[in-house]
Amino acid sequence: MAIILNIETATTNCSVSISKGESVIKLKEDSRNGYSHAEKLHVFIEEALKEAGIVKTDLDAVAISKGPGSYTGLRIGVSAAKGLAFALDVPLLSVSTLESLAQQVSCDNGVIVPMLDARRMEVYSAIFDENNTQIRETQAQILEESSFSEFLNKGKVYFIGDGVEKTKTLINHPNAVFIEDKLPSANNMGALAFNKYKIDDTEDVAYFEPYYLKDFVALKPKS
Numbered sequence: 001m002a003i004i005l006n007i008e009t010a011t012t013n014c015s016v017s018i019s020k021g022e023s024v025i026k027l028k029e030d031s032r033n034g035y036s037h038a039e040k041l042h043v044f045i046e047e048a049l050k051e052a053g054i055v056k057t058d059l060d061a062v063a064i065s066k067g068p069g070s071y072t073g074l075r076i077g078v079s080a081a082k083g084l085a086f087a088l089d090v091p092l093l094s095v096s097t098l099e100s101l102a103q104q105v106s107c108d109n110g111v112i113v114p115m116l117d118a119r120r121m122e123v124y125s126a127i128f129d130e131n132n133t134q135i136r137e138t139q140a141q142i143l144e145e146s147s148f149s150e151f152l153n154k155g156k157v158y159f160i161g162d163g164v165e166k167t168k169t170l171i172n173h174p175n176a177v178f179i180e181d182k183l184p185s186a187n188n189m190g191a192l193a194f195n196k197y198k199i200d201d202t203e204d205v206a207y208f209e210p211y212y213l214k215d216f217v218a219l220k221p222k223s
Contacts, residue, residue, distance in 0.1 A: 002060040002197050005045065005084065006189035009037045009077030010069025010097040011116060011162060013183040016044040018052040019190030026052040027187045037076040045080070059090055061202075063193035065184060066094035067211035068124040068138065069116055074210035082205050091202040095192045096211075098126040098138055101161055103188040105179065110156030111135065113148060115163030116184075121170075123163035124213055127151065140214050145170050152176060 001021040008015035008029075014037045015029035028044040028051075030036060049056060064081035067074050085092040101114035107130050115125040121143045127136035141147065143166060151157050152173045159167055160179040168178045196202070 002194060003054060003058055004061045004063050004093070004190070004193050004197065005049075005059050006063045006065075006095075006186040006193055007041070007045075007077045007081050008065040008097075008100070008184050008186040008189060009041060009073040010065050010067055011073060011183045012036075012070075013185060014040045014044060015184070015186040016041070016048045017186035017189060018048050018054060019194065022191040022194050024187055024190040027185075029185060029187070031183050035070065035073060037073055041076060041080055045084075056084070056088055059084075059088055061085075061091045061093050061193070061197050062088070063093040063095055063189055063196075065097045065100060065186070065189065067097050068118075068140070068213035069097050069184070069210075071212060074212065078208065078210050082208065086205050091197065091200075092205050092208060093193050093196045093201070094203050094208065095189050095196070096126075096138070097184050098124065098161075099128070099132070099134065100188045100192060101182070101184045102126070102128045102132055103192070104182055104185070105158045105160055107156065107158055110158060110175070110177075111151050112158045112160065113151075115159060115161040115167065117162045117166065118214065121166060123161075123167065125163065138211075138213065143167055143170050145172075147171060149173075
């Protein structure tokens with residue numbers, strides 16, 4: 001059964017997991033201290049492997065959460081994943097950050113809207129049905145009171161991710177369910193990565209880039 005190293009750095013959650021087949025057997029993560037990826041990512045990788053009783057040469061693939069999300073976080077995670085995949089000569093797999101985030105919601109009906117903060121009143125979002133099948137493409141959208149009304153008027157809509165905080169200030173609808181304090185996690189990447197591994201859906205290690213969705217815009221630091 002395939003052993004995969006999963007890396008999630010698209011938000012403030014620095015997250016690493018080891019999976020066998022579809023099951024995650026070890027998880028190391030920290031979302032408490034802002035962006036700690038540069039300091040903690042490689043430490044978490046080494047600790048996760050050691051605690052799982054696995055050496056790097058046991059790995060069959062490396063999976064990376066490809067975005068959208070933080071430019072800096074994605075660059076750090078992708079660089080680490082590409083370096084490991086190249087050094088170990090194993091496939092590089094990429095998993096949609098929003099699809100992985102949607103896996104944290106279990107519902108019998110309605111739709112799931114994973115969303116990540118994209119500054120100001122904008123979010124990165126996608127829409128999945130109760131079977132976690134994507135029914136609307138990933139978008140960078142500016143939130144309004146009428147956002148998602150097409151789905152809210154039909155049934156429950158489960159919002160999850162760090163874009164929820166700003167969303168709940170605008171949307172007041174009885175069918176809106178806001179799941180707070182949740183971030184993408186490598187804990188939800190195992191099955192998605194394994195499914196890609198089984199069908200040889202891999203990335204070119206030399207040319208793969210994160211899915212930024214929007215062009216990078218540098219901001220002046222606050223004084």
